[in-house]
Amino acid sequence: xxxxxxxxxxxxxxxxxxxxxxxxxxxxxxxxxLQDVSMVIEPYQVTALIGPSGCGKSTFLRLFxxxxxxxxxxxxxxxxxxxxxNIYNGSINTEELRKKVGMVFQKPxxxxxxxxxxxxxxxxxxxxxxxxxxxxxxxxxxxxxVLWDEVKDSLKKSAFSLSGGQQQRLxxxxxxxxxxxxxxxxxxxxxxxxxxxxxxxxxxxELKKSYTIVIVTHNMQQAGRISDRTAFFYMGKLIxxxxxxxxxxxxxxxxxxxxxxxxxx
Amino acid sequence: MNNTTxxxxxxxxxxxxxxxxxxxxxxxxxxxxxxxxxxxxxxLDWNFLISLPSRFPEKAGIFTALxxxxxxxILTIIISVTLGVSAGIYLEExxxxxxxxxxxxINISNLVGVPSVIYGILGLSLFNRTLGLGGSLLxxxxxxxxxxIPVIIVTxxxxxxxxxxxxxxxxxxxxxxxxxxxxKQLLPASSGSIITGVIxxxxxxxxxxxxxxxxxxxxxxxxAPSSPMDDYTLLPIQIFNWTSRPQVEFQANASAGIIxxxxxxxxxxxxxxYLRNKWQKKVKW
Numbered sequence: 001x002x003x004x005x006x007x008x009x010x011x012x013x014x015x016x017x018x019x020x021x022x023x024x025x026x027x028x029x030x031x032x033x034l035q036d037v038s039m040v041i042e043p044y045q046v047t048a049l050i051g052p053s054g055c056g057k058s059t060f061l062r063l064f065x066x067x068x069x070x071x072x073x074x075x076x077x078x079x080x081x082x083x084x085x086n087i088y089n090g091s092i093n094t095e096e097l098r099k100k101v102g103m104v105f106q107k108p109x110x111x112x113x114x115x116x117x118x119x120x121x122x123x124x125x126x127x128x129x130x131x132x133x134x135x136x137x138x139x140x141x142x143x144x145x146v147l148w149d150e151v152k153d154s155l156k157k158s159a160f161s162l163s164g165g166q167q168q169r170l171x172x173x174x175x176x177x178x179x180x181x182x183x184x185x186x187x188x189x190x191x192x193x194x195x196x197x198x199x200x201x202x203x204x205x206e207l208k209k210s211y212t213i214v215i216v217t218h219n220m221q222q223a224g225r226i227s228d229r230t231a232f233f234y235m236g237k238l239i240x241x242x243x244x245x246x247x248x249x250x251x252x253x254x255x256x257x258x259x260x261x262x263x264x265x
Numbered sequence: 266m267n268n269t270t271x272x273x274x275x276x277x278x279x280x281x282x283x284x285x286x287x288x289x290x291x292x293x294x295x296x297x298x299x300x301x302x303x304x305x306x307x308x309l310d311w312n313f314l315i316s317l318p319s320r321f322p323e324k325a326g327i328f329t330a331l332x333x334x335x336x337x338x339i340l341t342i343i344i345s346v347t348l349g350v351s352a353g354i355y356l357e358e359x360x361x362x363x364x365x366x367x368x369x370x371i372n373i374s375n376l377v378g379v380p381s382v383i384y385g386i387l388g389l390s391l392f393n394r395t396l397g398l399g400g401s402l403l404x405x406x407x408x409x410x411x412x413x414i415p416v417i418i419v420t421x422x423x424x425x426x427x428x429x430x431x432x433x434x435x436x437x438x439x440x441x442x443x444x445x446x447x448x449k450q451l452l453p454a455s456s457g458s459i460i461t462g463v464i465x466x467x468x469x470x471x472x473x474x475x476x477x478x479x480x481x482x483x484x485x486x487x488x489a490p491s492s493p494m495d496d497y498t499l500l501p502i503q504i505f506n507w508t509s510r511p512q513v514e515f516q517a518n519a520s521a522g523i524i525x526x527x528x529x530x531x532x533x534x535x536x537x538x539y540l541r542n543k544w545q546k547k548v549k550w
Contacts, residue, residue, distance in 0.1 A: 098439065
């Protein structure tokens, strides 16, 4: 019976979104930021990218929604795919890609408008203008981000009237409104206090039931708490990639062990 | 005396120097305004504002000059704001940063400092003669627009630069196109700054006489303009004309005209400051 369920779940996963990197190299001018990185990110899991500052983990994360395109001197070779589609193919519609692959940034960056308008922005740019439809989707997204109860009576207030932790959850609601399948999170809790951080971590735990989540984090304990798989980057190379349990208890590579035990970083 | 005393003294010295310099400016301005009010206030009444110019100082009014100035302002706003803001957006958001764009940036900054008479000469040749617009309001406003478009471009670019890049990033990450990001996020966020810059540029423009004399603003126009192709006169020109008349009563007229021009300028700057304060409170980075 167990074997049958395992087989069944493999079939389901193969229909969902895998993020695949194959022999990826990235340069910023002469700086070889990522060297020959290959990994497969599994759907409906939280994959954490850890490593010291400047090791390339944010660069790697931003490959999946092509946000690196805006940086001058960015050059890439290798293959980045979502399932069978190479997303660096010239004919890819980047706007459609970013609706499927959403991003939450390190410092909360709400738009300078009301809470409602922040969440509605992603919908308006798709041409949705009917008030009833917008109202419904805004409410759903704010509920998914566990922010609805706190703001339902003050949707017209400025986004800046919220606390840091609330602003970050607003940014998450804004991203969820366009109904992505993947969430890329670049150190989402690093600007937050411990209480907001733990609320955010609980939220991520809930979200992984419906989304594939990749999270860059500086905080190793956080990676240990919330991720299913962890990838350790160092100086542009992928050193080790395995289940979080194995990485933290019995890493294969000595560098991994040194980083995780705090010998350097 | 030791070092501490010396430093304290220098501190106080600079403070007093600053206060004196400020006061010199303020006192000169006060003397000027007082003088103008003294000579002109008596002549300033409703009749003055609605009368046409005349040989007789008691009858002469600034109606045509005022209308000319308003027409000029409206036409200039239409031309310079559309061209200047669009060019500013294009240069800031669409061109690739490279050698060529730097040259362009330096070029435009230089144009801001070119004496206004030069624009008059350019306008005379290009708009009056080549395009055959003659000495009309349209030619004048196009010339004035040329004068202030570089200022508006620089202001627009600076305002857009001041919007945090994180706003752009957030919009792109949600799947917005470049134009959607500009139209729905960047422009609304920088509109306060852009409008402030535009109003300041216009406040400067309405005081310009030299380039407009070159392109045909006339000195004696007994009718208010009714179309962009009409002849016209302007406040600064009318004032200048009155100060050069031999009759001493015309000086009172000139002073009254100056009061009106100052009022318009102060009013525009005041609106500017009000709007800037209002918008700065609303948008907190």
